[in-house]
Amino acid sequence: MGSQWFSDAREMFAAAREAALDMERARRQLEMLEGGGRGRADGPKVRAGSIADPMRRVDGIIDRSRVLEARIETDAELVDYACSVLYGREQDGRGGVCVLCSPLHADVLWWRYPGAATWEQVGMAVGYSRTRCKELAAEALDLCDAYGPDAVLDGRGLAT
Secondary structure (H helix, E strand, C coil): CCHHHCCCHHHHHHHHHHHHHHHHHHHHHHHHHHCCCCCCCCCCCCCCCCCCCHHHHHHHHHHHHHHHHHHHHHHHHHHHHHHHHHHCCCCCCCCHHHHHCCHHHHHHHHHHCCCCCCHHHHHHHHCCCHHHHHHHHHHHHHHHHHHCHHHHHCCCCCCC
16 A cells, blocks of 8 residues: 555545445454344345245355455555555654644544544544644645645655
């Protein structure tokens, strides 16, 4: 995963937000499948007097589980990359936006994008107004665009 897939930081972080939301949906679906899928009507329909292959439903559940697991893995890679841009390669606060801007900038972006929070929730989480959070996010996104996400990830800025 890398920044080469995105035209700018806003697009990359927006994709990370969508991935976080999709990952949560896929996890809920996977839990439903593993829990027996109560309330689901996607298996083979059995009418009175008919003989259905009982393994067909099991095979369908296994196939759907594999698709969901692959989707979760792909989404997690993008979310992890975004978190690395925010907090450094090891996500320990020694790189990324956290060092080149501030931990506050990184936290605002985390809550909004990988955290998939609304602007109101971001403000409550970091203790700033919604408007100020949007300003901080814009500053951090501009920094990512100026230096490039891969350089920011290492906390390099323009240094080589």
